[in-house]
Amino acid sequence: MTDTLGDHDTREFHAILAALGEAWGRADGAGFAAAFTGDADFVNILGMAFRGRDAITAQHQQIFDTIYKGSLASFELVSSRKLADGVTLAHVAATLNAPGGPRPGITRTMATAVLVKADAAWRIAAFQNTVVVTPPV
């Protein structure tokens, strides 16, 4: 897919996604939420919507400590395109590897992310994540 952004921005998006994966591996809810704006909107794989970095911290800390304890996740930039100055639409493919809980093993998801540039740094303003389901052939 088209990437009309500069190399510098793209590198920053990759760094943001790498930081999400690192925070996930540390089971660090606040570290995970640090990539988001203070008023960011998040819709998780259960279709639950919540708003704000504090809610994103709490919701992730809760799953890191319970159903996804000991899990790893990686986040890969699939595409990005500029919607306006300082507003980028991105798609992110994520892979969860969980030792147990409701989704043991590998779960693949696809996310729409909206990034905004604030104080010279990109942050995620909106993120929605959906489990990739392979329909029966």
Next chain:
Amino acid sequence: MTDTLGDHDTREFHAILAALGEAWGRADGAGFAAAFTGDADFVNILGMAFRGRDAITAQHQQIFDTIYKGSLASFELVSSRKLADGVTLAHVAATLNAPGGPRPGITRTMATAVLVKADAAWRIAAFQNTVVVTPPV
């Protein structure tokens, strides 16, 4: 949630969502896709990503003619906020009522939508839809 947009814009968003529901009820893939920009990105409830109004038309016509034949859907604006001039982030609660197929009866979903203003009209530039799952108590 906060709505920092003007009444005119909000009325237009409601009209766009009403048109989505009406096109769904007519099983009209092109009518459904008319609400989107030519290069819009769509991620469906199976985590499948596709791009462009033609792909959105084809993918919806396919489900209107098969698994969701005879179904109705409604789309309700949950929240909207301005990200930049001409770029709005919205959340949409949708309800599908299908007579058969893989999801007979009522399915509720939550969507993140990004709307952009082009040629004086708002269009959907990105939409991701996730089934709302109620976890067992």
